[in-house]
Amino acid sequence: MAQGSETRKAALYSFETDADTVEDRALAAMAGISMEVIQDNRLTHEDWTRDAEACSHAALPFEVISAAGMTVDDIRADALAHRYSIVYIDYLQLISPGRRNSNFSRFDEVSEISRSLQQLAKTTGITVVALSQMSRPAADKKGNVPAPTMHNLRESGQIEQDADVIMLIYRMNHKDIRAPRFLDVAKNKEGRTGHFSLNFDGVHQRF
Numbered sequence: 731m732a733q734g735s736e737t738r739k740a741a742l743y744s745f746e747t748d749a750d751t752v753e754d755r756a757l758a759a760m761a762g763i764s765m766e767v768i769q770d771n772r773l774t775h776e777d778w779t780r781d782a783e784a785c786s787h788a789a790l791p792f793e794v795i796s797a798a799g800m801t802v803d804d805i806r807a808d809a810l811a812h813r814y815s816i817v818y819i820d821y822l823q824l825i826s827p828g829r830r831n832s833n834f835s836r837f838d839e840v841s842e843i844s845r846s847l848q849q850l851a852k853t854t855g856i857t858v859v860a861l862s863q864m865s866r867p868a869a870d871k872k873g874n875v876p877a878p879t880m881h882n883l884r885e886s887g888q889i890e891q892d893a894d895v896i897m898l899i900y901r902m903n904h905k906d907i908r909a910p911r912f913l914d915v916a917k918n919k920e921g922r923t924g925h926f927s928l929n930f931d932g933v934h935q936r937f
Contacts, residue, residue: 738815743797743805745824752794759936760784766933801828802846809856821861822847823885841888848892862889864898875904880916894919899928911937 744752758765761784763777773781795808802825809817819825827839828846851858863884869875878898880890890896896917903909911928928937 737813739791739793739813740816740818741793741795741809741812741814742818742820743795743800744820745797745800746820749794749796755935756792756794757781757784758934762934764933765935798824799826801826802843802850803828806850806854809850810854814856816857816859819847819858819860821863822889823863837886840884840886844886844888844892860893864900866900866904869904872903875902877902877912877914890917893917907932 742752754765754768757763758768761777761780763773763780767773767777793812793814797805797819800808805817805819805825822843823840825843827834827842829842834842847858847860850856864878864882865884866875866878866882878900880896880898881887882898883889883896894917895915898914898916899911900914901909901911911930913926913928915923915926917923930937
């Protein structure tokens with residue numbers, strides 16, 4: 731039975747960034763409040779009102795879990811227990827391997843994690859959005875690097891095979907934080923692919 735909209739929930743399993751920082755960034759993005767104001771704890775009554783209004787209009791209730799040390803099985807059990815409809819994972823390469831095998835290379839471990847996440851989505855109906863690191867070719871003398879492809883997903887080609895959708899976000903000049911960002915929908919089993927130009931609003935942590 732499909733979950734009603736009133737029971738649908740989302741969660742972010744954060745392996746790298748602490749929950750408080752993630753929540754601060756979400757507050758900046760959703761309520762349009764400056765990150766500097768949030769970090770300095772200078773929110774006004776008006777800011778708190780905007781925060782409350784933004785949360786009331788959020789598409790889904792959203793929770794942040796500090797996930798250091800968790801395996802895919804741990805994520806599965808927690809997601810099912812809390813009835814999450816969608817889970818975000820930051821990031822795939824930091825998930826602890828479900829089993830330790832002295833014969834496993836790092837490539838094997840990441841491949842197993844990728845396959846396990848695919849099975850989590852298929853067997854539970856939970857939408858899984860997993861962030862992944864990318865390897866990048868060396869920059870030229872001007873600081874520019876070739877645009878990444880799916881082959882740049884770090885440590886395993888299995889990710890490329892398992893994912894239904896792959897989106898690559900990058901900037902051509904990695905030395906310039908103000909350089910334009912680009913989004914490449916490199917794979918989409920159910921729809922279109924293509925390139926998009928993005929503007930990054932660092933003050934409010936959103937594109």
